[in-house]
Amino acid sequence: QKEVEQNSGPLSVPEGAIASLNCTYSDRGSQSFFWYRQYSGKSPELIMFIYSNGDKEDGRFTAQLNKASQYVSLLIRDSQPSDSATYLCAVNRFSGGYNKLIFGAGTRLAVHP
């Protein structure tokens, strides 16, 4: 079992719809969770992080965390073609005094006009 699992997609949604991206993780001790966006041929960039159960909203993005179910999701409201990218879920493992981000393989999102 991979430490961080995501559906590779592609997830195809029409413009203006809500895109829902999901991620599960295996380490129950994980405390911090991140969503990165990566456009084709570019480097990953941080969208949001969350560490408390529940929802965290930032503009059109909402991260949701359920530690009991070991589940993190990212909702993108009013999806735009410019949101088309690969979304990487990452989980922090803090051990020995340092952080290590473990990434999932990413979900490719395609928003079509």
Place this chain on the structure above:
Amino acid sequence: DTAVSQTPKYLVTQMGNDKSIKCEQNLGHDTMYWYKQDSKKFLKIMFSYNNKELIINETVPNRFSPKSPDKAHLNLHINSLELGDSAVYFCASSQDKTAIDNSPLHFGNGTRLTVT
């Protein structure tokens, strides 16, 4: 002003060669990383340095040797390159090795290594 810069952007070489990738950050961060992203987009940590000290060394062949001459630079040297080394290598930095919640990773633009 580029925050994390890597050179070269593309690297094409033959099996058995030795090559280096350089990384510099001007963010004043203490911690730097090397990540490898394979063809399936899986991004995996290889090494991390904090103030020139190696703190993370994942299960990476010892053909890969990182070097940090100062906290703003982290280079990656690869000996005896193999076909399986073909990937995109990302350098990244963060302010603090302990407070990653408030110190997200800043990635460089990546180096696409192709071994033929």
